[in-house]
Amino acid sequence: MLKAENLVPKQRFWAASSVVVFLIIILIGRFFSLQIYQHENFSRKAESNRIRSVTLPAPSGLILDRNKKILVDNYPTYILYGIPSEISDKQKNFNIISQATGINSDILNKNFEKNYRGRFIPIILAKDLTIEQLSCLEEAKNQLQGIVYKQFPERFFSNTIRASHALGYLKEIDRETLKSLGKKSPFKYGDLVGGSGLEREYDNLLQGEKGIEFYEVDAFGREARKITEGKARIPHPGRDLHTTLDMDMQRILEQEFRGLRGAGIVSNPKTGGILAYLSSPDYPPDLFTGLIEEQQWASIIGDAGRPLLNRGSNGTYPPGSIFKMIVMAAILDQDLVKYTWETTCRGYYEFGDRVFKCWNEFGHGAVNLEKALVESCDVYFYRVIQKFSINKIAEYSRIFGLGRATDIDLPSEMTGRVPDRSYMNRRYGRSGWAMGNLLNISIGQGELLVTPIQMVVYINYLATRGNTPKLHFIDLPSDSYEKYPPVYLSNNIWSFLENSMRKVVSSENGTGRAADPDIPDLVIAGKTSTAENPHGEPHAWFIAYAKKGDDMISLVLLVENGGHGGETSAPIANKIFAEYFRDESITMTDK
Amino acid sequence: MFLFQQKRLRNAPYSILIIALILSSLGFFTLYSIASQGGGSGVNIFNKQLIFFVIGIILFMAALLVPRHSIHQYIYILYGLILAAVIIPFFDDKIAGTHRWIQFGLPIRFQPSEFAKWITILALAKYLSDRNLKMGSIKILIIPFIIAVIPFIIVLKQPDLGTALIIMVPVIPMLYWAGARPFHLFIVLAPIISILAAFHVLSFTIWAVLLAVIIGLSKPELWRGVLLYFGNIFLGLLAPMIWNSLKPYQQNRVLTLINPDLDPLGAAYQIIQSKTALGSGGLWGSGWKQGTQTHLKFLPVQESDFIVSVIGEELGFITILIMLVLFTVLILKILKLALDSKDRFSSLTLIGIGSIFLAHVFVNSAMTAGMIPVKGLPLPFISYGGSFLLTCYIFVGLIMNFGTED
Numbered sequence: 001m002l003k004a005e006n007l008v009p010k011q012r013f014w015a016a017s018s019v020v021v022f023l024i025i026i027l028i029g030r031f032f033s034l035q036i037y038q039h040e041n042f043s044r045k046a047e048s049n050r051i052r053s054v055t056l057p058a059p060s061g062l063i064l065d066r067n068k069k070i071l072v073d074n075y076p077t078y079i080l081y082g083i084p085s086e087i088s089d090k091q092k093n094f095n096i097i098s099q100a101t102g103i104n105s106d107i108l109n110k111n112f113e114k115n116y117r118g119r120f121i122p123i124i125l126a127k128d129l130t131i132e133q134l135s136c137l138e139e140a141k142n143q144l145q146g147i148v149y150k151q152f153p154e155r156f157f158s159n160t161i162r163a164s165h166a167l168g169y170l171k172e173i174d175r176e177t178l179k180s181l182g183k184k185s186p187f188k189y190g191d192l193v194g195g196s197g198l199e200r201e202y203d204n205l206l207q208g209e210k211g212i213e214f215y216e217v218d219a220f221g222r223e224a225r226k227i228t229e230g231k232a233r234i235p236h237p238g239r240d241l242h243t244t245l246d247m248d249m250q251r252i253l254e255q256e257f258r259g260l261r262g263a264g265i266v267s268n269p270k271t272g273g274i275l276a277y278l279s280s281p282d283y284p285p286d287l288f289t290g291l292i293e294e295q296q297w298a299s300i301i302g303d304a305g306r307p308l309l310n311r312g313s314n315g316t317y318p319p320g321s322i323f324k325m326i327v328m329a330a331i332l333d334q335d336l337v338k339y340t341w342e343t344t345c346r347g348y349y350e351f352g353d354r355v356f357k358c359w360n361e362f363g364h365g366a367v368n369l370e371k372a373l374v375e376s377c378d379v380y381f382y383r384v385i386q387k388f389s390i391n392k393i394a395e396y397s398r399i400f401g402l403g404r405a406t407d408i409d410l411p412s413e414m415t416g417r418v419p420d421r422s423y424m425n426r427r428y429g430r431s432g433w434a435m436g437n438l439l440n441i442s443i444g445q446g447e448l449l450v451t452p453i454q455m456v457v458y459i460n461y462l463a464t465r466g467n468t469p470k471l472h473f474i475d476l477p478s479d480s481y482e483k484y485p486p487v488y489l490s491n492n493i494w495s496f497l498e499n500s501m502r503k504v505v506s507s508e509n510g511t512g513r514a515a516d517p518d519i520p521d522l523v524i525a526g527k528t529s530t531a532e533n534p535h536g537e538p539h540a541w542f543i544a545y546a547k548k549g550d551d552m553i554s555l556v557l558l559v560e561n562g563g564h565g566g567e568t569s570a571p572i573a574n575k576i577f578a579e580y581f582r583d584e585s586i587t588m589t590d591k
Numbered sequence: 592m593f594l595f596q597q598k599r600l601r602n603a604p605y606s607i608l609i610i611a612l613i614l615s616s617l618g619f620f621t622l623y624s625i626a627s628q629g630g631g632s633g634v635n636i637f638n639k640q641l642i643f644f645v646i647g648i649i650l651f652m653a654a655l656l657v658p659r660h661s662i663h664q665y666i667y668i669l670y671g672l673i674l675a676a677v678i679i680p681f682f683d684d685k686i687a688g689t690h691r692w693i694q695f696g697l698p699i700r701f702q703p704s705e706f707a708k709w710i711t712i713l714a715l716a717k718y719l720s721d722r723n724l725k726m727g728s729i730k731i732l733i734i735p736f737i738i739a740v741i742p743f744i745i746v747l748k749q750p751d752l753g754t755a756l757i758i759m760v761p762v763i764p765m766l767y768w769a770g771a772r773p774f775h776l777f778i779v780l781a782p783i784i785s786i787l788a789a790f791h792v793l794s795f796t797i798w799a800v801l802l803a804v805i806i807g808l809s810k811p812e813l814w815r816g817v818l819l820y821f822g823n824i825f826l827g828l829l830a831p832m833i834w835n836s837l838k839p840y841q842q843n844r845v846l847t848l849i850n851p852d853l854d855p856l857g858a859a860y861q862i863i864q865s866k867t868a869l870g871s872g873g874l875w876g877s878g879w880k881q882g883t884q885t886h887l888k889f890l891p892v893q894e895s896d897f898i899v900s901v902i903g904e905e906l907g908f909i910t911i912l913i914m915l916v917l918f919t920v921l922i923l924k925i926l927k928l929a930l931d932s933k934d935r936f937s938s939l940t941l942i943g944i945g946s947i948f949l950a951h952v953f954v955n956s957a958m959t960a961g962m963i964p965v966k967g968l969p970l971p972f973i974s975y976g977g978s979f980l981l982t983c984y985i986f987v988g989l990i991m992n993f994g995t996e997d
Contacts, residue, residue: 006935024918
């Protein structure tokens with residue numbers, strides 16, 4: 001049995017006991033260090049472990065027209081997110097989503113890969129989900145682990161007008177911009193900012209102030225509980241943008257330009273406010289709100305009509321005959337010709353060994369100052385321009401706003417080109433150009449380039465006799481109008497110009513007859529232009545202002561390769577004038 | 592017989608059972624908190640542990656009441672049976688990637704390697720007490736090592752490094768208790784230390800000096816001393832090759848201890864979260880059921896391997912301190928019983944059990960506190976896990992059985 005006696009010496013007991021006590025004391029020391037000595041340190045760590053801040057999107061401000069009609073609205077859409085760490089079977093989930101919502105699972109896959117930024121960070125899978133799609137998803141929710149959605153206020157556009165180049169779009173902030181803004185910027189990756197147009201110009205005003213909420217999250221990053229105490233902040237929507245745009249006018253402009261390439265701008269010369277603004281072709285305004293489909297992108301980028309180009313502010317064109325008022329103003333201001341001075345037009349003009357044609361090959365016969373403008377006789381201008389230097393012409397062009405920015409509230413604009421001596425020397429060399437070039441410039445051709453928006457300033461100068469406020473979309477109180485540098489001409493000259501331009505529209509031989517809607521008391525002064533250009537058919541211009549009583553509007557219409565301004569552009573002006581002035585009289589009698 | 596048993600039971604050291612029950616209560620207290628928030632692995636761990644506890648008490652009675660001499664008589668047969676039992680899972684499908692479990696077709700699975708722990712102790716105790724061994728000779732160490740190494744290798748192959756190492760733990764303390772020369776035990780331990788020290792140039796240098804000093808002081812024959820010294824150095828240089836034979840997850844656990852920034856979401860993540868939970872608890876803890884790290888599941892395997900972190904977070908340093916003191920009292924009590932025991936078999940068994948308790952407590956707590964690599968060893972009486980709880984209560988029964996004089 002248990003015979004062997006226990007003979008263990010006492011010191012071995014003490015040795016063993018010491019080992020036990022020693023090891024336990026090490027443990028106690030360690031726990032003391034962690035729990036007492038480093039307690040605060042770890043408490044902070046535990047706190048940051050479990051608290052996550054969630055930013056709440058703030059709806060952007062509305063964009064309204066001058067009658068407070070909503071041009072750009074917000075509506076709640078839903079964004080579908082996937083959390084990679086919680087998705088067990090991605091393909092199966094995507095197929096279910098695809099069935100419930102009709103979104104192609106290839107798109108979901110593509111977005112998943114494109115937007116992936118970490119196992120625990122939600123990925124945007126799809127935007128623009130409707131309530132209907134969402135309710136279909138809800139039914140399949142049990143099978144969809146790791147798929148969540150959030151409400152998001154998205155831009156919603158009026159379906160009667162587009163005005164995409166004026167209103168612009170929101171787009172996700174890009175990495176470079178984000179970096180350049182630095183750490184203090186309120187923007188985070190994925191935030192939407194103004195990408196063009198008014199959305200960009202007035203981004204600061206329209207952007208709301210984001211809210212913030214704090215959630216307790218678990219180790220998997222799932223939101224376990226909303227924390228109510230502390231420094232949570234509710235989102236503040238952005239401020240509304242009141243514009244001078246007129247929805248009805250914009251609608252008609254867009255209607256009339258359907259199928260045409262070019263630009264149309266209607267403004268109020270007395271206020272500088274833009275009533276309608278169109279660059280055609282344009283793009284659907286909601287193009288950038290959803291996750292854009294590659295095909296759609298390709299079709300827009302590859303479109304020969306370049307729908308993304310804002311022709312109004314960034315397209316440069318030879319002005320052609322509409323430039324003639326500047327030449328006329330210049331020669332009258334310099335007192336170089338008399339009103340009665342005449343010349344004969346045979347349809348062409350020989351200068352040195354070159355022949356310069358008039359647009360009317362049969363010739364205008366005897367032409368005086370007024371007839372030259374009304375019938376747009378080129379030969380007259382070939383003749384009178386020879387009394388001038390190129391720098392003088394450039395000076396008057398600049399006085400009327402050519403060659404400089406209009407400061408309109410759009411993110412970018414071109415300044416066009418006003419050729420002067422130093423420009424011509426630079427381009428052709430000192431002896432590489434001659435009076436012949438000046439002859440071309442005199443009829444708005446040659447090296448001269450203008451943007452349609454510059455022509456708006458020009459026509460507004462003519463409409464207001466040299467005193468017109470800066471162009472703007474934002475609806476400003478009238479005492480805060482900034483003015484362009486005034487154009488000082490004698491009243492005789494202004495009257496002569498206006499009378500001549502009125503005859504362009506009203507006289508038997510006027511080139512702009514088609515613009516007259518024949519409304520009693522309506523005075524229209526305009527000028528057509530058929531601007532030759534190297535890209536095919538001439539561009540058809542028509543610029544005009546119309547007034548009735550105190551009410552006045554101006555317009556600039558350009559149809560690229562449209563042929564004769566009088567035939568293509570002037571009829572559009574007719575519709576706009578008719579709509580604007582006739583409507584007004586009706587509403588007035590209604591009251 | 593029954594009278595005899597009654598008298599014996601009256602003298603049994605009930606303090607051991609009381610300490611065990613207090614520790615178990617702490618365990619249940621903590622598991623309830625975890626389960627109340629839907630923690631654990633989906634099942635209600637509190638209820639499940641309660642069932643095991645009841646079975647544990649029954650096994651405790653059995654271990655307490657079975658006559659010592661019967662155990663002594665049949666222990667080698669039991670040893671043979673348990674070797675067979677640890678091999679059986681190898682013929683079954685793997686569960687959780689290992690061959691640890693025997694399935695009975697019941698919802699409860701059985702892990703035979705747990706029983707290998709106490710059976711190996713008893714077999715060792717019988718071997719070391721039966722013969723009139725010459726403990727002064729180094730050859731006496733061979734058979735006890737073989738007795739432990741056989742189940743060690745089988746369990747290691749399952750693979751279950753933690754349990755395998757625990758099976759080896761009692762060998763040295765029991766040999767020491769039985770009278771083996773400390774220098775001989777040092778010779779046995781030296782190669783292990785050589786391997787571990789080889790992972791760092793500085794530690795290996797210190798070890799090489801220490802080795803020389805100890806060998807020098809022990810004055811062995813010159814050729815033996817030289818052989819011993821250079822054998823160990825050689826082994827240390829060989830360690831990288833042995834290292835490469837380890838499984839990636841085992842390597843990972845060691846590596847992340849050396850450099851916790853290596854893999855923030857792997858083993859180091861567990862250590863960081865465990866330390867955060869403990870540290871945020873402070874002196875008094877965040878309160879029962881109030882631990883954010885626990886209930887938001889930042890803590891990994893919180894019901895078993897990392898249960899100390901839960902206790903530390905919710906109940907504070909004060910509870911950890913009381914718990915460690917209770918464990919110390921328990922182990923010192925076992926040592927005292929071993930010292931006072933009249934026969935060598937009982938005494939050695941107690942030492943074996945004490946050393947296993949100590950190993951579990953130290954390794955588990957040190958791991959939780961980020962002092963040693965993450966090693967899946969549960970905390971006696973407290974951690975969730977049926978098989979080990981049964982082992983613990985069998986231990987308690989054996990301690991009270993063997994610690995009582997006839």
